[in-house]
Amino acid sequence: MTGDSDPTATASELQGELRDQLCLAVFGDHVRWVLSGDKAAALAQWLADAAGQWREWADQVAKQLVTLGVAPDGRARALAKDVPWNWVPDGWLQLDEAQRLVDDRLGRVATWARVRQSQVNDPESAQLLDAVCLGLEAQVASFRTVS
Numbered sequence: 001m002t003g004d005s006d007p008t009a010t011a012s013e014l015q016g017e018l019r020d021q022l023c024l025a026v027f028g029d030h031v032r033w034v035l036s037g038d039k040a041a042a043l044a045q046w047l048a049d050a051a052g053q054w055r056e057w058a059d060q061v062a063k064q065l066v067t068l069g070v071a072p073d074g075r076a077r078a079l080a081k082d083v084p085w086n087w088v089p090d091g092w093l094q095l096d097e098a099q100r101l102v103d104d105r106l107g108r109v110a111t112w113a114r115v116r117q118s119q120v121n122d123p124e125s126a127q128l129l130d131a132v133c134l135g136l137e138a139q140v141a142s143f144r145t146v147s
Contacts (some may be wrong), residue, residue, distance in 0.1 A: 011070040013116040014061050019081065020109045021058035022074050025110050027053045027088065027105055037094040043098060046146045050139055057075060057132050064128050105144055110136035 032047040062072035088101060113136055117129035 006071060007068060007122070010122045011065060011068055012121045013129070014068070014125055015073060016066050017098070017113060017116050017132065018058055018072055018074060019063045019079055020063065020112060021054045021132075023079050024055040024105065024109055025058065026079070027101070030056065030088055031093060031102060034088070034091065034093045035095065035098050037095040040095050040098070042146055043095060046143065047102070047115075052141075053135065053139070057135065058127060060134070064125055067124070068122065086099050103140075103143060106136070106140055110140050127145050 008145060028047045028051040032044045032051070035044050058074070062074065065072040090096075093101070110133065113129060113133045115134050117126060120126045
């Protein structure tokens with residue numbers, strides 16, 4: 001955690017995490033909907049469960065922003081900033097391509113969350129982001145056993 005006590009820095013890190021969690025949920029739902037192949041059921045179920053958790057983390061982060069007096073921004077316009085990272089090709093996805101896309105995105109979000117957690121200066125925010133990081137890191141490990 002940094003020694004700086006600037007609440008704007010913490011709010012910025014939390015807003016980034018909110019955006020990542022919401023984008024991850026939308027990304028995960030879309031991948032689940034377009035999965036193709038006989039062996040896709042396990043990944044589809046994993047994504048359904050994970051998307052619910054990502055929305056829950058987004059909600060917790062949004063509540064922390066409110067506690068800090070900052071209006072959370074979960075509008076589509078705010079999420080669109082992350083479009084290049086959430087890219088999914090048109091049409092159906094074969095299992096191997098879906099696995100590659102999810103592994104890449106989930107790993108990136110987990111890494112970014114850990115960096116954000118190290119940057120916040122508010123103890124409650126740091127604790128929340130640490131819990132999100134631990135959850136994401138567990139999901140990365142879990143995903144690799146499903147895929």
